[in-house]
Amino acid sequence: MADDKEELVVAELHKKIKEAFEVFDHELNNTVDVREIGTIVRSLGCCPSEGELHDLLAEVEEEEPTGYIRYEKFLPVMTKVLMEKRYRPIPEDVLLRAFEVLDQAKHGFLTKEELIRYMTEEGEPFSQEEMEEMLSAAIDPETNAINYKEYITTMVIDDS
Known part of the structure; x- marks a missing residue:
């Protein structure tokens, strides 16, 4: 069976x-x-x-x-x-903690400039194409910042 x-x-x-x-x-x-x-x-x-x-x-x-x-x-x-369920997305709570670490002022958002700095200077740097793709999806054009709590919900894939 x-x-x-x-x-x-x-x-x-x-x-x-x-x-x-x-x-x-x-x-x-x-x-x-x-x-x-x-x-x-x-x-x-x-x-x-x-x-x-x-x-x-x-x-x-x-x-x-x-x-x-x-x-x-x-x-x-x-x-x-x-x-084998390889390359699974990172769980929402882990993503949230990662953003909170970057958001040292605890505003609940990161500015576009902060995000670009983290994406190009820390860890495995993003390519220009990856960075533009993320910024276009993540940055609110009115505030020029990323409200990461809202953004995370778009990144997490529902398995059900």
Whole structure:
């Protein structure tokens, strides 16, 4: 009986992976640009670091990198990632504590300038593209700040 249940889970994952992949398969030839893989992986509820994403790409890329990833190489690797629940999002309370540490004045928000400084000077720096993507999603244009309590709720994926 357990095998039937697992087969169902795998079939459901395959469907999700195929749908996510097809969004970026512009030529409809079962390949996507290697630069889209991060977006596809994240759209499936995974949050790998840049290093983890790099390792994942190494698994799915051809021996001779072409700049494209083939669906049949991506599917088994991504299925395994999802089955093992790898690259899970960080829980909401942990994210909140992290923002609170950065918000030393305890305002409940960070200014755009503070956020940029933390994103470029601390830990694993964000690329320009990642930074712009986050700022466009996180910064309130009226206050030019991030109300992180509200932002965190958009970052957390509901598993149910």
